Amino acid sequence: MKKMRDVPLREAQLCGDNWQGRLAMGMRKVAVVGAGMTKFMRRAQETGRELAYQASKMALDSCEMTLDDIDSVALGTAPDAFDGVHMKGEYLSDGAGAWNKPYMRCYVGGGTGVFAVIQGWYHVASGLFDTCLVVCEEKMSSCKPHPQGAFLTIFDHTTERPLKPNLVWIFALEMNRYMTVHGLDKKDIARVAVKNKRNALDHPCAQVAADITVEDVLNSEVLAWPVQRLDISPTSDGAAAIVMVAEHVAKRITDNPVWVKGVGWSLDTAYWTSRDLYYPRYVESAARMAYDMAGIAEPRKEIHIVEPYDPFDYKELHHLEGLLLADKGDAARLTAEGVTARDGNMPVCPSGGMLGVGNPIAAAGLMKVSEIFWQLRGEAGKRQVPGQPRTGLAQSWGDLMQVGCVAILGI
Amino acid sequence: MSANIESFPGTPLSQADFDEGNILTTHWKPRLEYGWDAGVAIGRYLAELKNGRIIGMKCRRCRRTVVPPRLVCEWCWEPIDEWVYLQDTGTVNTFSVCYIRWDASRAKEPLVPAVIEIDGASKGAGILHLLDEVSTEDIAIGMRVKAVWKPAEERTGSITDIKYFKPV
Amino acid sequence: MREVAIVGVGHSGFRSITPDMSYKELMYEAAARAYEDAGVDPRRDVQSFVSVAEDFNEGTSIFDEYVPDQIGGVLKPVHTIPGDGIHGLIAAYMQVLTGAMDVVMVEAHSKASNVLTLTDVVAYAMDPIYNRPLGANPVFIAGMEMNRYLHHTGTTEEQCAQVVVKNRSNGFLNPSAAYGASLSLDAVLASQPVSYPLKRLEISSHADGAIVMVLASGDVAEQLSYLPIWIRGVGWCNETPSLETRDWEGATYARKAAEMAYRVSGIRSPRLEIDFAEVDDTFAYKELQHMEALGLCRDGEAGLLVEEGATELDGDLPINPSGGSLGVGHLLDASGLARVLEVVLQLRGEAGERQLEDAETGLAFGWRSIPTTSGAAVVLSV
Numbered sequence: 013m014k015k016m017r018d019v020p021l022r023e024a025q026l027c028g029d030n031w032q033g034r035l036a037m038g039m040r041k042v043a044v045v046g047a048g049m050t051k052f053m054r055r056a057q058e059t060g061r062e063l064a065y066q067a068s069k070m071a072l073d074s075c076e077m078t079l080d081d082i083d084s085v086a087l088g089t090a091p092d093a094f095d096g097v098h099m100k101g102e103y104l105s106d107g108a109g110a111w112n113k114p115y116m117r118c119y120v121g122g123g124t125g126v127f128a129v130i131q132g133w134y135h136v137a138s139g140l141f142d143t144c145l146v147v148c149e150e151k152m153s154s155c156k157p158h159p160q161g162a163f164l165t166i167f168d169h170t171t172e173r174p175l176k177p178n179l180v181w182i183f184a185l186e187m188n189r190y191m192t193v194h195g196l197d198k199k200d201i202a203r204v205a206v207k208n209k210r211n212a213l214d215h216p217c218a219q220v221a222a223d224i225t226v227e228d229v230l231n232s233e234v235l236a237w238p239v240q241r242l243d244i245s246p247t248s249d250g251a252a253a254i255v256m257v258a259e260h261v262a263k264r265i266t267d268n269p270v271w272v273k274g275v276g277w278s279l280d281t282a283y284w285t286s287r288d289l290y291y292p293r294y295v296e297s298a299a300r301m302a303y304d305m306a307g308i309a310e311p312r313k314e315i316h317i318v319e320p321y322d323p324f325d326y327k328e329l330h331h332l333e334g335l336l337l338a339d340k341g342d343a344a345r346l347t348a349e350g351v352t353a354r355d356g357n358m359p360v361c362p363s364g365g366m367l368g369v370g371n372p373i374a375a376a377g378l379m380k381v382s383e384i385f386w387q388l389r390g391e392a393g394k395r396q397v398p399g400q401p402r403t404g405l406a407q408s409w410g411d412l413m414q415v416g417c418v419a420i421l422g423i
Numbered sequence: 424m425s426a427n428i429e430s431f432p433g434t435p436l437s438q439a440d441f442d443e444g445n446i447l448t449t450h451w452k453p454r455l456e457y458g459w460d461a462g463v464a465i466g467r468y469l470a471e472l473k474n475g476r477i478i479g480m481k482c483r484r485c486r487r488t489v490v491p492p493r494l495v496c497e498w499c500w501e502p503i504d505e506w507v508y509l510q511d512t513g514t515v516n517t518f519s520v521c522y523i524r525w526d527a528s529r530a531k532e533p534l535v536p537a538v539i540e541i542d543g544a545s546k547g548a549g550i551l552h553l554l555d556e557v558s559t560e561d562i563a564i565g566m567r568v569k570a571v572w573k574p575a576e577e578r579t580g581s582i583t584d585i586k587y588f589k590p591v
Numbered sequence: 592m593r594e595v596a597i598v599g600v601g602h603s604g605f606r607s608i609t610p611d612m613s614y615k616e617l618m619y620e621a622a623a624r625a626y627e628d629a630g631v632d633p634r635r636d637v638q639s640f641v642s643v644a645e646d647f648n649e650g651t652s653i654f655d656e657y658v659p660d661q662i663g664g665v666l667k668p669v670h671t672i673p674g675d676g677i678h679g680l681i682a683a684y685m686q687v688l689t690g691a692m693d694v695v696m697v698e699a700h701s702k703a704s705n706v707l708t709l710t711d712v713v714a715y716a717m718d719p720i721y722n723r724p725l726g727a728n729p730v731f732i733a734g735m736e737m738n739r740y741l742h743h744t745g746t747t748e749e750q751c752a753q754v755v756v757k758n759r760s761n762g763f764l765n766p767s768a769a770y771g772a773s774l775s776l777d778a779v780l781a782s783q784p785v786s787y788p789l790k791r792l793e794i795s796s797h798a799d800g801a802i803v804m805v806l807a808s809g810d811v812a813e814q815l816s817y818l819p820i821w822i823r824g825v826g827w828c829n830e831t832p833s834l835e836t837r838d839w840e841g842a843t844y845a846r847k848a849a850e851m852a853y854r855v856s857g858i859r860s861p862r863l864e865i866d867f868a869e870v871d872d873t874f875a876y877k878e879l880q881h882m883e884a885l886g887l888c889r890d891g892e893a894g895l896l897v898e899e900g901a902t903e904l905d906g907d908l909p910i911n912p913s914g915g916s917l918g919v920g921h922l923l924d925a926s927g928l929a930r931v932l933e934v935v936l937q938l939r940g941e942a943g944e945r946q947l948e949d950a951e952t953g954l955a956f957g958w959r960s961i962p963t964t965s966g967a968a969v970v971l972s973v
Contacts, residue, residue: 039690051433057446058434059720066432091652096451098647098715101673102963105829112847115829115965116678119671121653127670131682138688139592140825140855156450158527165652169459170469171491172551174583176525181536184519192517192564217431236521236536237559250433279669281497282657285538285549286489289517297666305691393426411656415669451723453715456707457650462613495619497660500634502623 040137043262043269044129044421046075047382049252051217052370055153056249060095061107064149067251067375068109071145075255075265082255083141085110087117088128088148090373090410093162094155108147108253120279121166122321122410124148125252125377126417129406130275132256133419137272142258149251150372159247166412168282183244184236186289186413187326191238193290194341198238202229203347204325205242208361211354212368214394217379219370220246229325245323248370252378254385268389273403274308274420276301284412295334295407298416302405303336306420311336315420316401317387318358319380321409322365328352331407332360334416359397362387377408381419388423464492467506473580475572479544481505487545509543511570512591516540516549520559533559539568539588555587567591595687596812596819597971599629599805600935604767605920608704609799614649617801618700619661625803626663630815631694633663637805638692640664642671643679643699647712648923650705662698662803675957676802676928677967681825683806684969693808699925700801709797717962722834730794732834732961734786737876739839741788743890746879748788750894752779754875755792757903758911762918764904764944769798769920779875793875798920802928804935820935823952823970824856830964837964842877844966845884845956852954852968853886861886866950867908867937869930871958871966872915882910885956885968904945912937912945927957931969938973 048070050056050063058066064087072078087108092100101117108115118124118131125148132146152159163179190196203226212221224242232242262269278297280287287293299311308314320331329343337358338346346352352360363369363383366376384404386392403422409415440446461469464480468491471478479490484501488509496503518537524530535554540547554562556571568588578584601624603609603617612620626633633640642658651657655671658664672679676699683695706712713729740746756774763771774792782792812819828847831837849861858864868887872878879893887908888896896902902910913919913933916926934953936942952972959965 049431051431051435053433053435055436056433057436058432063433070428070432092646093652096453096715096719098712099645099673099959099963102716102829102832102959102965103718104832105965106831106833110829111831112828112843114827114848114851116682116827117673118682119653119673120655120669131670134682134685134689134691137691138685140685140688161526162652164525165646165650166656167551168657169457169651170461170465171582174581175536175551175553177536177551178521178523178525180523181519181521184521185517185536185538188519188564189517216428217433219435233522234520235523236519239519277668277670278666279655279659279664281660281665283489283491283493283497283660285516285551286545286547288547289538294666298668301668391426396426411653414656449720449724451715451719454708454711455647455650455715457705458707459650459705460610460613460702462616463611464616465613493660494616495623495661497663497665498634500632500663 040139041259042133042136042256042272043259044254044385045257045262045266045269046071046077046255047385048074049217049379049382050250052219052248052250052372054219054246054248060104060149060151063151063249063251064104064107064147067253068145068147071253071255077255079109082109082143082145084114084135084144086128086131086135086144086146088124088374089117090119090121090124090150091162093165094150094152094159096154104149109145120410120415120417122373123408123415123417124374126381126406126408126419127277128378129381129419130277130417133272133275136256136258142261144256145253146256147251147253148374148378150375151249152247152372153249180236180239182413183324184239187238189289190326190330196344198230199226200344200348201326201329202226204328205229205367207353208322208365208367211362211395212364215364215369218364218368219248221364221368239324243325245366245371248372250370250372250375252375252382254378254382270385270388270421270423272419273422274302274306277417279415282412284414289413291340292330292334292416294414295331295416296336298418299335302418302420315403315405317362317384317397317404318360319363319383319406320360321377321407322361322367323371325367328360331409335407354397362395362397380406384421388421464494468492469580472582472584473578475575477509477511477541479507479509481507488548490541490544490548490550509541513539513541513568515564515566515568517564518554518562535562552585553587556589593688593690594809594821595684595806596821597804597935598807598812598816598819599625600932601625601628602767602802602932603800605769605798605800605922607769607798607920614700614702615661618698621801621803622662622698625805629805631805637663637694637696639686639695640667640669641679641683641695641697643674643676643924644671645673645924647715648706675959675967676925677931677955677957677969678827680804680928680931680969681827681967684822684825687806687808693811694805696803696805698801698803699928701922701925702799703797703923704799713961729961730786733874734789736839737789737874740876740880743840745891746894748780749776750898751793751876751879752776753897754872754878755779755917757897758872758915758917761904761912761945762914765914765919768914768918770796770918771914789874795873795916795921798922800922802925802932818939818973820938820971820973823972824852825969826851826855827967832963834962842880842884844964845881848966848968849885852970856970858970862888864952865954866952867912867947868910868954869913869933870910870956871926872911872917873921873958873960875917878910878915881956904947909947912947924959927967930955930957934971938971
C-alpha cells in the first residue's frame with residue numbers, strides 16, 4: 013500500500029487547491045431564494061419551536077414554497093444551556109419543519125448563524141438534495157438568573173472555570189489588546205455602536221435600535237474595562253430562516269436567485285491564551301477560503317456590502333481587518349470617514365448589526381445573511397444601500413475568540 | 424425583508440408581564456454534575472501546581488514550549504513528551520477590570536482577569552488568571568508579575584492553588 | 592456523483608472508565624491511529640474536520656472550542672454536528688461530494704463515565720413543559736415503546752432477551768469491547784425489572800472511547816488505501832421529538848432513513864443485498880425493531896430470526912457482530928460510529944475472531960437514544 017507521505021497530495025487530487033478549477037469541474041451551484049425572521053426580543057412569549065416555525069414559515073412563504081418542496085432541513089442553534097434543553101436540536105426539529113425529513117444540526121458557538129448556511133450549501137451542493145431549509149433559533153431568556161451565566165461553562169473546566177470567569181472577560185481582554193496594539197481610542201470604537209444602532213432604526217425586527225452619540229457610549233456603565241454597556245449587543249430571543257436550492261430549482265422559482273459564491277470556515281486553537289488576540293487570524297483563514305472559492309482576488313473592490321459579526325462594537329473593526337477589507341488597525345479610520353456608512357463606499361452592517369437588531373446567537377448570523385440576500389435583491393426597504401450591490405459578505409464568529417465563518421453571496 | 428412585509432412575527436414580553444402574573448412559566452433546575460478525568464497532561468499540571476510549581480512541555484520538532492501541557496503539538500502534530508518546569512513569573516499580555524459577576528450582577532470590588540505570558544515558555548504562551556495587590560490605574564500591558572501561592576497545606580491541585588499574580 | 596470511501600479508521604478501545612486519559616487524549620489516540628491507517632498528515636492533507644458532540648454530554652458549552660487541537664484541525668475548517676456519529680460521517684461525506692474537499696475526517700467520542708448525573712442529563716432532553724414535570728426516569732420511554740412493539744409484532748420477551756445473550760457473547764470476541772459476557776437467557780429474563788417490560792440486562796451500559804475515520808474521494812481514496820471501503824448510500828431522518836404524537840410501534844425514523852440510504856445506493860432488496868448489519872441496540876428490543884424498520888426482515892420476523900440463530904455470527908444475516916452497544920458499551924452519540932467501525936473492519940477482513948465470511952456489503956444504523964426519534968443509516972461495501 014502506497015502511503016500518502018510518499019505521494020504529495022497535489023498529485024493525487026484531480027484539481028488541487030484551485031477552486032476555480034473545481035467550479036469548472038461542475039461544483040453544483042446553490043442559490044438562496046427566500047428568507048424570513050422573527051423580531052429579535054429580550055424575551056419572547058413564543059417557545060423556541062414557535063420562533064423557529066415563524067421564521068421558517070415566513071421564509072417558505074416568501075418564495076411560495078411549502079414543506080413538501082423541502083428535501084432536507086439544517087438547523088443552527090448555539091448553547092443548549094440557554095433554552096434549557098439537552099439535545100436542543102432534537103427538541104426544535106419539528107418547529108423547523110423537519111418532521112419525517114433528513115435533519116441535521118450544526119454548532120460552532122456564535123459562528124453557527126453563518127455556518128448553517130455553509131451546512132445548507134453542502135446539503136445541496138453534494139447533489140443529495142435539491143432543496144434545504146436552513147433555520148437558526150435561539151431562546152436565551154429561558155436561562156436564569158441571566159443568560160450570560162451560561163457562558164461560564166464555555167471555559168476550560170479544569171484550567172479556567174475555577175477562576176469563575178465571565179463572558180465579558182474575554183471580550184474585554186481582546187478589546188484591550190486590540191486597542192493597545194493599534195493605539196486606538198474608545199471614541200474610535202464607539203462610532204461603530206452609534207452607526208449600527210442608528211442603522212437599526214430602519215429594521216422592523218430590531219430590539220435595541222437607538223439614536224445615540226459617541227458621548228453616550230463613553231459615559232455608559234463600565235462592565236469590564238474597556239467594555240462599557242453601550243459597546244455590547246443584548247441577549248435576545250429570535251429566529252431566522254432561509255431557503256437554499258439547486259440551480260434548476262432556483263430558475264424555476266424566481267427571477268432573482270442569490271447565489272452562494274463562496275464559503276469558508278476556520279477554527280483556531282482552544283489554547284486562546286497563547287494567541288495574540290489583537291488580530292483574528294481565523295477570520296482571515298476563513299475569508300481566504302471563501303474568496304478562493306468565489307474567485308475574488310481584490311475583496312475591497314469586489315465585495316459591495318459587508319455584514320461582519322458585531323456582538324461588540326470593536327468586533328466589527330477587528331473582523332473587517334481579518335476579512336482583509338481594512339488594513340490592520342485601519343478599520344476605525346474607515347468608520348470615522350464614513351466609508352462604512354450605509355451610503356459609503358463599503359457599507360458595513362446596513363442592517364443595524366447585532367448592536368442594533370439584537371443577538372440571539374445563531375439567529376444573528378443568519379439575520380446577516382438574510383440582510384445580504386434582501387439587499388442584493390433590492391428588497392431592504394429603508395435600509396437599502398444605494399448603487400446596485402452585486403456581491404455581499406456575511407461573517408460570523410464565536411467560541412473562545414476562535415471561529416470564523418464566511419459566506420459570500422452574489423447575483 | 425421584502426420591503427413589502429409590514430409586520431414580523433414575535434411577541435415581546437416585558438418584566439411587568441411576569442410581575443403581574445400574566446405569563447405562565449415552568450421552572451426546572453437541572454442536576455448536572457461532572458467529574459472530568461484530568462488525564463496525563465493536565466493531571467501532571469495539577470499535581471505540580473499542588474507542589475507550588477508551573478510545568479509546561481516542549482515540542483521536539485517545532486521547539487515551542489507550551490503551557491498548559493498537552494500530549495500533542497497542535498501545530499506540527501508531533502507527540503510531545505518532554506516536560507519543562509517554568510517559572511512562576513510572567514508578563515501581562517492583556518487584562519481587564521471587571522465590575523460584573525458571572526451572572527451579570529454588579530460586583531462591589533472589581534476583579535482583574537489577565538492573560539499572563541509565563542517565563543520559561545515560548546513567547547506568547549500564557550495562562551488565564553487574576554491580578555491583585557495592584558491598583559487599577561497602575562496596570563499596564565507588559566507589566567511584570569509574580570504568582571502568589573496558597574500555603575502548601577491549602578493547595579489541592581487546582582489552578583486556584585495560585586491565588587493571583589501581583590506586580591513584581 | 593462522486594465516489595467516497597473510508598480510507599482510515601482509528602479508535603481508543605472502549606472501557607467502562609478511562610481515568611488515566613482526558614477526553615482530549617482519547618481523541619488524540621483515535622485520531623493518531625486513523626491518520627496513520629490512512630497514511631495522511633492532518634496538518635497538510637485533511638481539508639475538513641467534523642466532530643460529533645453534545646454540550647451536556649461533555650459538561651462544557653460550545654464544546655467545538657476544544658476539538659481542533661487534538662485532531663490536527665487548528666486554523667482549518669472544523670465544525671461540530673450535535674447528532675449521531677453517523678450524522679457526522681454523513682456531514683463529512685456531503686462535503687466530499689460537493690467537490691470542494693477530497694479528504695475529510697470525522698470524530699466521535701464518549702466520556703460517559705465523567706457524567707455523574709447521566710440520567711438527569713437524559714431527562715434534561717425531554718420537553719420542559721409537557722414531559723419533564725412528570726419527574727419520571729426517562730427510561731420509561733423505552734419501556735413504553737418496547738411494550739407497544741411487543742404488542743404490535745407478537746415478539747416475545749424471550750426473543751428480546753436472546754439479543755442480549757448474542758450481543759454480549761459477540762462482545763467476548765471483540766478485544767475492544769467493554770462488556771463481553773457469557774449470559775444465559777434465564778439470567779437476562781430474571782434481571783431486575785427497570786421499566787416494564789424492560790429489564791436491567793437489556794439496557795446497554797455506558798463506556799468511554801473515541802473513534803476517528805478518514806474519508807476520501809474516489810481517486811484519492813485509491814491512492815491512499817489498497818482497500819477503500821466505499822460509501823454506497825446514506826439516509827437519515829427525524830420523526831418528531833414529541834412523545835405524544837410519535838409512532839410508538841415501528842421506528843419510522845429508521846424506516847425512512849433506510850429508504851433514503853437504499854435509494855441512494857441502488858439497493859432494491861435489502862434482505863438479499865445486505866450481507867450483515869450493525870444496528871442500534873441501546874435497548875435489546877431496539878435491535879429487533881430496527882431490523883424490521885430497516886427492511887432486513889418483515890414486521891414481527893426479527894424475533895423469530897434471533898431465536899433461530901439467523902442473526903448469529905454464523906447465521907444467514909449476522910446482526911451486530913461487534914456485540915453492538917450491549918456488548919461493546921453504549922458510547923453516547925459515538926455509538927453510531929462504532930457501528931460503522933465494525934462494518935469497515937468486517938469488510939476489510941480485519942475483524943479477527945468475529946470475521947464473517949463473504950462480507951461484501953454492510954449496513955450501519957445509529958439512533959440517538961431516548962427521547963429522540965432520530966436515526967441515520969449508511970451502506971458500505973468493498
